[in-house]
Amino acid sequence: xxxxxxxxxxxxxxxxxxxxxxxxxxxxxxxxxxxxxxxxxxxxxxxxxxxxxxxxxxxxxxxxxxxxxxxxxxxxxxxxxxxxxxxxxxxxxxxxxxxxxxxxxxxxxxxxxxxxxxxxxxxxxxxxxxxxxxxxxxxxxxxxxxxxxxxxxxxxxxxxxxxxxxxxxxxxxxxxxxxxxxxxxxxxxxxxxxxxxxxxxxxxxxxxxxxxxxxxxxxxxxxxxxxxxxxxxxxxxxxxxxxxxxxxxxxxxxxxxxxxxxxxxxxxxxxxxxxxxxxxxxxxxxxxxxxxxxxxxxxxxxxxxxxxxxxxxxxxxxxxxxxxxxxxxxxxxxxxx
Numbered sequence: 187x188x189x190x191x192x193x194x195x196x197x198x199x200x201x202x203x204x205x206x207x208x209x210x211x212x213x214x215x216x217x218x219x220x221x222x223x224x225x226x227x228x229x230x231x232x233x234x235x236x237x238x239x240x241x242x243x244x245x246x247x248x249x250x251x252x253x254x255x256x257x258x259x260x261x262x263x264x265x266x267x268x269x270x271x272x273x274x275x276x277x278x279x280x281x282x283x284x285x286x287x288x289x290x291x292x293x294x295x296x297x298x299x300x301x302x303x304x305x306x307x308x309x310x311x312x313x314x315x316x317x318x319x320x321x322x323x324x325x326x327x328x329x330x331x332x333x334x335x336x337x338x339x340x341x342x343x344x345x346x347x348x349x350x351x352x353x354x355x356x357x358x359x360x361x362x363x364x365x366x367x368x369x370x371x372x373x374x375x376x377x378x379x380x381x382x383x384x385x386x387x388x389x390x391x392x393x394x395x396x397x398x399x400x401x402x403x404x405x406x407x408x409x410x411x412x413x414x415x416x417x418x419x420x421x422x423x424x425x426x427x428x429x430x431x432x433x434x435x436x437x438x439x440x441x442x443x444x445x446x447x448x449x450x451x452x453x454x455x456x457x458x459x460x461x462x463x464x465x466x467x468x469x470x471x472x473x474x475x476x477x478x479x480x481x482x483x484x485x486x487x488x489x490x491x492x493x494x495x496x497x498x499x500x501x502x503x504x505x506x507x508x509x510x511x512x513x514x515x516x517x518x519x520x521x522x523x
Contacts, residue, residue, distance in 0.1 A: 189403055190434035192228065193389050193412040195358040196328030198259045198285050200228040200413055202431040204402070205360075205391055207417035208234055208263040208288065208332070211472065215252055216458035220451060221420065222257045225427025228413070229259050234290045237266030237275035238301070252462075253283035261330065265290035267302040267313065269320035276321045276329070286357075289321060291333035294366035305334050305366035308343040315350045322355025332360040332393070332415075335378050338367040348382045348390075360391040360415055370418075380409040391415045399433030406434070422479025424451070445484065449507040452480040456503055467498050477503060481510060 192201035206213060206221050208231035213221075218230050232250055239247035251262055262284040266272045276287045291314060293304030300306075307314040322329040331351050336342040348359050361382055363374035374394025383390045392405045393415035402414045419426050425443050432439055443451070456477065460469040474495045481487040481494075490510045497503050 189406050190431070190436075191412075195229075195286060195330060195389055198229070198328055200259070200389075202226070202228045202434065203406075203413035204228055204427055204431045204434070205413050205415040206230040206420060206427065207393060207415045208232060208261075208290070209417055209421070210234055210293075212421055212476065214250070214459065215254060215257070215462055216455055217424075217476075218257050218260070219254060219458065220455055221424040221427060224424040224451070225420065226431060227416075227427050229261065230257060231261045231263050231288055234263045234265050234293060234304075235275070235279075237264050237268070237271045240264075240275045240278055241271045248278075249462075251279055251282040251284070259285040261286040261288045263288040263290050263332070264321075265293060265298060265303045267307060267317065269316045272317050273320040273324035276324045280325045280327050284327060286328040286330055287321060287325060288330045288332055288360075289318060289356075291331055292362050292366075294334070294369055299366070305337060308334060308337050308347070308366065309341065311343065311347060311350065314347060315354050318351045318356050319354040328357040329355055330358040330360065331356045332362065334362050334364060334366050335375065336365050338365050341365075342378070344378060345381050345385060349385050352386045352388050356388065358389040358391065358412075359386060360393055362393040362415075364394055376405060376409050379405070379411050383410045389413065393417065396430070399430045399439065402430045403434060422452075422476045422482070445511045448480045449511050452477055452507055453500070453504055456500055460500060466500060470498055470500065470503060477507075480507070484510060486510070 190202055204227045206227045210233050213233050235247050235250050262279040264275050279287050290304050291307045298304040335344045361379050363376055363378045379392040389412040391413040392409055392411040396402050396416050397419055405414055429439050456473055460466045463469040477494050478491040490506055493506050
């Protein structure tokens with residue numbers, strides 16, 4: 187049964203309604219271009235970018251705003267708590283070519299919440315609304331907000347905040363249906379996505395616990411949300427995005443990637459990241475955890491994952507993946523992927 191229906195965020199068409207989530211140290215430009223080519227999501231987001239870092243001229247943070255025409259539509263996600271600095275950063279994102287600006291109100295890691303940013307804003311409704319209003323008033327492109335259900339289960343702020351954000355100028359809302367206290371643990375409560383959908387007129391994207399194409403269909407049907415945002419399931423696995431889109435469109439699932447395909451994509455991933463960073467050792471090191479993900483389903487993967495975690499050059503990665511590919515000859519990986 188096809189349940190796929192494109193939707194608009196302001197002037198931005200999201201087609202298919204499958205969205206790659208913003209993930210720190212994951213959704214860099216190297217991975218986004220692979221995800222777009224292989225998975226074809228209707229919308230993608232950058233890693234989250236500190237508004238304070240941009241304000242104080244951090245080149246590393248500004249480079250994260252790099253936009254390639256091949257990856258559109260693309261949202262640049264920013265975080266911060268000062269409305270003026272957030273507005274300034276949003277204008278820079280617009281100038282850098284973003285199709286929309288997303289405000290991070292979901293990150294729960296200490297280094298972010300200590301600054302009163304990310305999910306910490308869920309505890310300060312007036313401050314959160316002021317940030318949205320400032321950002322929406324600063325740019326002509328659409329502004330969206332990604333938030334958690336609340337700080338904890340005693341403070342489920344999202345149902346009350348979503349309408350306030352809409353009134354402040356947000357043109358779409360994404361709910362990760364866990365609390366900040368949950369982190370990545372426990373279960374996402376999709377009932378909260380359904381609740382928010384009844385409270386706002388702008389599009390709502392649901393996020394949390396989409397581990398199979400069937401989960402994406404179920405989220406759309408059970409919550410009425412407009413799109414599904416996929417995070418962890420797509421890490422080192424851009425093929426998952428295309429499987430979700432095919433399933434939602436009522437099409438046969440595409441074949442799972444072979445070990446050779448995974449090896450080739452992993453090498454393209456690391457080479458593109460090296461090219462972007464200009465530092466081979468740093469680029470390979472930063473991708474070690476993701477490179478091991480390309481071996482998922484290979485029964486002899488543990489030893490190769492350990493070696494990949496020590497690799498520091500493209501040549502080392504190439505040799506390890508080539509050897510893993512040789513050892514996997516004849517193995518049925520699709521059933522385990």
